Amino acid sequence: MKKIMLLGLLAMLMLGAVVFAQDAEESPYTQEEIDASPYLTSVLARQDEEYDTTAFKKDGPYRIALAAQGTSNAWSALFDAHANWYVEELGTDVISELLYADATASADVQVPQVEDLLAQEPDALILVPMGAAALSAPVERAMAQGVPVILCASTVETDDFVTEVGTNLYGSGAYLAQWLVDELGGEGNVVMMTGIPGVSTSDIMQSGAEAVFAANPGITVLDTQPGQWSTAEGKTLMETWLSQYGDEIDGIWSGGAQMSQGIVSAYLDAGVEIPPIGGGEFANGFLRQAIENEISFAAWQYPNAMVKLCIDTAIQVLQGESVPRFIDFQDYIENTQNFDDSKVEEYFNSTWSDDVSGPILFPEEKLAELGFIVTE
Amino acid sequence: MTTASFSPRAILRRNATILIVYGLIVILLIIGTASSERFFTDRNLFNVLRQAAFLGVAAFGQMLVILTGGIDLSVGSVVKVSVLVSAILMSGDSNNTFAAIVLTLAFGVLVGFIHAFLINRLRVAPFIVTLASYVILRGVALNISTSPIGKSSKEMLLFYDQRIGPVFAIIVLFVAIVILLSILLNRTVFGRHIYAVGGNPDVAHLAGISVPLVRYGVYMLCSGLAALCGLLWLSRMGIGDPVIGDGLELDTITAVILGGTSLSGGRGKVIGVLGGVILLSLTGNLLVALKVNQWIQGLIQGAIIVAAVALFRQEDKQSG
Numbered sequence: 009m010k011k012i013m014l015l016g017l018l019a020m021l022m023l024g025a026v027v028f029a030q031d032a033e034e035s036p037y038t039q040e041e042i043d044a045s046p047y048l049t050s051v052l053a054r055q056d057e058e059y060d061t062t063a064f065k066k067d068g069p070y071r072i073a074l075a076a077q078g079t080s081n082a083w084s085a086l087f088d089a090h091a092n093w094y095v096e097e098l099g100t101d102v103i104s105e106l107l108y109a110d111a112t113a114s115a116d117v118q119v120p121q122v123e124d125l126l127a128q129e130p131d132a133l134i135l136v137p138m139g140a141a142a143l144s145a146p147v148e149r150a151m152a153q154g155v156p157v158i159l160c161a162s163t164v165e166t167d168d169f170v171t172e173v174g175t176n177l178y179g180s181g182a183y184l185a186q187w188l189v190d191e192l193g194g195e196g197n198v199v200m201m202t203g204i205p206g207v208s209t210s211d212i213m214q215s216g217a218e219a220v221f222a223a224n225p226g227i228t229v230l231d232t233q234p235g236q237w238s239t240a241e242g243k244t245l246m247e248t249w250l251s252q253y254g255d256e257i258d259g260i261w262s263g264g265a266q267m268s269q270g271i272v273s274a275y276l277d278a279g280v281e282i283p284p285i286g287g288g289e290f291a292n293g294f295l296r297q298a299i300e301n302e303i304s305f306a307a308w309q310y311p312n313a314m315v316k317l318c319i320d321t322a323i324q325v326l327q328g329e330s331v332p333r334f335i336d337f338q339d340y341i342e343n344t345q346n347f348d349d350s351k352v353e354e355y356f357n358s359t360w361s362d363d364v365s366g367p368i369l370f371p372e373e374k375l376a377e378l379g380f381i382v383t384e
Numbered sequence: 385m386t387t388a389s390f391s392p393r394a395i396l397r398r399n400a401t402i403l404i405v406y407g408l409i410v411i412l413l414i415i416g417t418a419s420s421e422r423f424f425t426d427r428n429l430f431n432v433l434r435q436a437a438f439l440g441v442a443a444f445g446q447m448l449v450i451l452t453g454g455i456d457l458s459v460g461s462v463v464k465v466s467v468l469v470s471a472i473l474m475s476g477d478s479n480n481t482f483a484a485i486v487l488t489l490a491f492g493v494l495v496g497f498i499h500a501f502l503i504n505r506l507r508v509a510p511f512i513v514t515l516a517s518y519v520i521l522r523g524v525a526l527n528i529s530t531s532p533i534g535k536s537s538k539e540m541l542l543f544y545d546q547r548i549g550p551v552f553a554i555i556v557l558f559v560a561i562v563i564l565l566s567i568l569l570n571r572t573v574f575g576r577h578i579y580a581v582g583g584n585p586d587v588a589h590l591a592g593i594s595v596p597l598v599r600y601g602v603y604m605l606c607s608g609l610a611a612l613c614g615l616l617w618l619s620r621m622g623i624g625d626p627v628i629g630d631g632l633e634l635d636t637i638t639a640v641i642l643g644g645t646s647l648s649g650g651r652g653k654v655i656g657v658l659g660g661v662i663l664l665s666l667t668g669n670l671l672v673a674l675k676v677n678q679w680i681q682g683l684i685q686g687a688i689i690v691a692a693v694a695l696f697r698q699e700d701k702q703s704g
Contacts, residue, residue: 078677078678079677079679106675107672107675108672108675109672109678110676110677110678110679111678112678112679114627114630115625115627115628116617116625116627116628116629116630117678119620119621120435120438120668121668121672123431123434123435124428124431124435124668124669124672124673125672126431127422127425127427127428127431127669128420128422128423128428128672128673129422129427139532139625139627140532141531141532141621141623141625142532142621142623142625142627142628144621144622144623145541145544145620145621145622145623146620146621149545165532165623205530
């Protein structure tokens, strides 16, 4: 009997050890990292949470408000194009009206616009927050008025919203850094070009990358500077680094493909071999450069097509279906996962203009109408 | 003075800009009502008025300065620093609310005092003084923080949605400011001096008016009202964010010009600027109702300003 009990205890311990080992395997982050990043803590917690939306359940068709970034660049123009196309696809018996506000990428323009949209009494609000702090109180007011808020492509500081559609930005930054570490065999000098300091997307990606570099003592970060998510700024900064460090630079971490295009351009001007770049995207211009110059790179994604998922989520919420509090587009939209140069030919599209960020879900004719197709 | 100046035609001509602004407001209301059943509702109209209060509070300060022939390009920067300072001073603690409000307003008044001091003593043009201030205060704000900082107290945050009867408290506050300014400009000696200094500072000086004192008054009021605007933003967002206030100086100048105030000073009415403020706020609201891209608002505003300036020139020719 004792033997049986002992065996049972042993089996339970082994099972526990296996479960623990699985958990440890599933989470790529250390507890220290999670504790150090409120963003990571929030995302990991919300991934496993469900929001009970029965309070918002109502019959369709629905009037949905979209507080968007606005047509300030090609990314946001394609974001809006995806939204309009998808609402048309769904038909007026699902969405009777898509209310729209263009924030011109500015938080202080967006705050009153959210008030204007709420005054139109929408059934749900899809918000692309232009400022995590600035939009927190407006989001809380919307929820207090009974309008469910679906955050799309960015987040706010309050926890009082239904769900967020995006991706784990800390993980994206860490992925690019880990790829670079592997590419360099764990040893070498890197430079880090971040986006705009103070903008959460940039800061969070940076912290993910820094955690990886810190965990690899063979990697030396020569310098970290902002490239302002600009090709011109990126090129200027890379030129400075090239004159300062020259061929000491073994790899480059970049927080965005616009900057990476500037980095490549600086190397081409200097006539120096381009080192591995952890910082590509599904951005046609960068992919063209990568093919033409045989660049080793890793890419993360932040697709404008995610607005389709945001609209689907809003409908789910209004139909009273519970939704996860964090929805990673990588799990729902094809071709939005991280990738590297081995897949560059699959992602590059020779008919698209350089400023197109994929994937594009609507027909090519529509892309042509918008002027994003190259005509020979 | 001739009897003709009191004829209906003369009165109409003198107030043409104001009438056009209110005419445009009526047209926008008709377009909005025709395009959306949710446009001409209590909820949306109170929303527009509450938004107008933000621009209006700062625009009336600008109006006072412009009436004296000056200009204040630092309004947006004062708002920016005020949001940050008040949020830091409040730090989410209700006990700090009163002190934070007083200190923020005092900061605004101090900025206005410095403007007037430099203009009066060093004889530097208001454009240069306030342009320097615009740059310096932006630098100060970004030195304080490039990202959101501080926190509003609960009372301050609740004030944003506070109602007196069916009307938002912010609208009531704005109306009170409009009435007080109207009394100041039309019923007080200081108000008459503002118009006199704007009309011709040399003549005003010869008439025994202290031009420097008038300038101290208007610049302190202007920056004080900008600081109040910053406090309203804190109540709206609950946090100090350095992005607030960008471009506000131009919006205030636009509202003042639209309202029929002459940029060369000495001429302008509170009712006109109120119309300019409401017109700009209503345009933004209508564009959202019509789902139009925001850049078109800039085009519309530009077209209205050109029309207003053309109208001024026409009026000047007729009166000259």
